[in-house]
Amino acid sequence: MPINVWDYLREYDELRDEILATVDRVFRSGRLVLGQEGVKFEREMAAYLGVAAGVGVNSGTDAIYIALAALGVKAGDEVITVPNTAVPTVSAIRTLGARPVFVDVRDDDFLMDVEQVEAAITPRTTAIIPVHLYGQCVDLDPLMAIARRHGLKVMEDCAQSQGALYKDHQSGSVGDASSFSFYPTKVLGAYGDGGMVMSDDEAVIKLARSLRFYGMETVYYSERHGYNSRLDEVQAAILSLKLPRIDGWIDRRRAIAARYNQALAGTGIVLPRENAHSRHTYYVYVVEHPTDRDGVLERLAGAGINCNVSYRWPIHIMRGSADLGYREGQFPVAERKAQRIFSLPMYPLLKDEEVDTVIDVLKGVI
Template sequence: MPIRVWDYLPEYAEERAEILDAVDTVFRSGQLVLGESVAGFEREFAAYHGQPHCVGVDNGTNAIKLALQALGVGPGDEVVTVSNTAAPTVVAIDAVGATPVFVDVGEDDFLMDTSLVEAALTPRTKALLPVHLYGQCVRMGPLERLADEHGLAILEDCAQAHGARHLGRLAGTMGHAAAFSFYPTKVLGAYGDGGAVVTSGEETDRRLRRLRFYGMSDRYYTEETPAHNSRLDEVHAEILRRKLRRLDDYLEGRRAVARRYEEGLGDTGLRLPATVSGNEHVYYVYVVRHPRRDEILEALRSRDIALNISYPWPVHTMSGFSHLGYAAGDLPVTERLASEIFSLPMYPSLSRERQDTVVQALRDVLAKL
């Protein structure tokens, strides 16, 4: 069978009984919307992070959007972030009427280059939005200092970093709020869309609960707009409750796969992931780099190995964001990475046999370049 960069079926085979029991639990509960499964997951996910509040929402994009709104970001404001990210990060900024301002990323770790952030600040800057990319955290110290000095909000994009740590602190506990995605491919993934915002702020929590539910605190009375329906589904919440208990096992499984890649590919021409000092990487994706990336991918496709590029187009080069006025060459590291990076299969249930097949195929292809 073809080898894909991600596959949920081995995990489902192992956890099927528990997943189906989660579904049955919701269907027998008598409440299908904002019931005990959502409330329970919110309590448990908040507790995992040592935070007082978690608000479940319908997807990771809206987690960012609603968190920005709850932090007071809106039209006329600027949000400093990166272009080397999934488009939803920036779509959410645009959705609240704010303007994304991009800084470049590091050559080795592909994360926000925090040394560039201060120069990007203007009187309109309202928030910093670091993206904990590929499974590890941005260096948060410089951002925290800038936020304190300039009165800025920090919203962490943790869609790719469930369980990652920076200097002992969990991703999602270093800003004023943190947005998570539970899209099925994520480290902690639902069986469909889902998201959440974690925060220590009581008012932020209150606003988030209104904003995900038509701006209402009580049914039928809207207190603030713009707001819409962004509730986390009960079924996905109950599945996430079960999977949250396994999260640390998932992390160890991913790290084991990463160790085997390092052993099998460390002496090839591939540039393997570099872990930032003080970080505990969770390997949401295993991103490698090679200047002849496209030739490698084509050769692997001929062997029924389909890999992925995360991401082939920097956000600032997309036509949907041409109004921001960025030009080719404005973010040279980000643009260079887009032509060289690609992702190897990475999920905890990836068998040794299939991983060995990928490693050997890569070694064969690289030896012929």
């Protein structure tokens, strides 16, 4: 049988009875949208992060643009982020009519190079999105200091960092707001789409609740332009069921990463680095091959090891971003990494013998 980079079926087999009972309970409740399951999960997520409140929305992408809108970002503003993120980060900025402004990433951890941020600030800059990529947090203390000096908002993109720690803080609890994705592949994944806006700021939460529901605060009366973006009751209930398990799942991810680290040291594969200020969750286990990434992937696939690349193209060189005016060569670290990186199989129910098979096959093909 092939070994895939991710799989949910074993998790479903393990939780099937509880999930089906949960879904049945929701269906029998008579309320499928904006009911008590969503309220319960919002409170549980807020408690897990240690922030005031959360607002469940339809997707991680929606969580980004609703969070930005609730922070006051508007058309014509500039938002600083990185080019090696997933398309949704930038898509959300542009949905608001704002302009993404990129800074490069660091060579050792793929994360925002905070030292480049200040030079990218202009009079139109209103916010910064640090992307906590692959399961590890951007160095937030110096970033927050820059933001405070310039009166900017910080919105943490936590789509890949549920459960990660920055020093003693949960990912998503440091900035002015944060966004989470519950896409099925995530550390905390739904059985469909979903997302959440998190914040300690009561005004941000209140506005996000209005924006997700057509700008309404009372039924059928819109106070402002808004959207239709609601986390449904079935997904909220499933996520509540899974939330207490994620720390154990993160421990298992870290154990798999340690197994990879030990066995692959000295092979010529560049291994991921965990920063001293972080607890890495290894949402994905990203390695580099400096000369023949695509050849390695082809040979792995031929042996039944199906890996992934997150991501092959930095945003600024995609045709869909051509109108932003960037050119190839402007962000050399992100561009170089995109040619070298790939992700090994990583999910909590991956068996040790499967990890060992991946290691042995990888050693053979390189």
